[in-house]
Amino acid sequence: xxxxxxxxxxxxxxxxxxxxxxxxxxxxxxxxxxxxxxxxxxxxxxxxxxxxxxxxxxxxxxxxxxxxxxxxxxxxxxxxxxxxxxxxxxxxxxxxxxxxxxxxxxxxxxxxxxxxxxxxxxxxxxxxxxxxxxxxxxxxxxxxxxxxxxxxxxxxxxxx
Numbered sequence: 001x002x003x004x005x006x007x008x009x010x011x012x013x014x015x016x017x018x019x020x021x022x023x024x025x026x027x028x029x030x031x032x033x034x035x036x037x038x039x040x041x042x043x044x045x046x047x048x049x050x051x052x053x054x055x056x057x058x059x060x061x062x063x064x065x066x067x068x069x070x071x072x073x074x075x076x077x078x079x080x081x082x083x084x085x086x087x088x089x090x091x092x093x094x095x096x097x098x099x100x101x102x103x104x105x106x107x108x109x110x111x112x113x114x115x116x117x118x119x120x121x122x123x124x125x126x127x128x129x130x131x132x133x134x135x136x137x138x139x140x141x142x143x144x145x146x147x148x149x150x151x152x153x154x155x156x157x158x159x160x
Contacts (some may be wrong), residue, residue, distance in 0.1 A: 027096030
């Protein structure tokens with residue numbers, strides 16, 4: 001099970017006790033925000049894309065949407081999301097619990113600027129009823145993100 005992979009991953013850093021498990025689903029931004037007790041924008045959603053034959057993850061604020069022009073400018077390709085089957089096969093987590101932890105080394109992770117307005121965010125922790133609260137520095141460190149990027153829209157108009 002994916003959450004066990006993430007739990008083991010964080011146990012290597014003595015942080016497994018920070019994983020939150022809920023008696024309800026946190027598979028969508030709205031459900032995760034209700035489970036955590038925060039605004040939806042603070043949910044760090046992890047989106048799975050295909051660039052050529054490689055899988056990449058983009059972690060963005062819950063109220064952000066991919067801006068196709070910015071994405072193409074950054075990656076040189078149209079944004080193509082992985083299918084549900086490809087997500088499990090290439091990332092190792094099922095849709096609803098996808099996160100940038102405990103994933104194959106071949107998967108590149110990018111963090112979107114939309115999260116920079118928060119001190120902490122809540123990415124999933126490998127299952128559809130889990131999350132972990134991390135600072136932006138911790139998210140960068142533990143996700144092994146390549147860089148901060150700006151490929152989202154819609155969040156700039158939102159009040160937090």
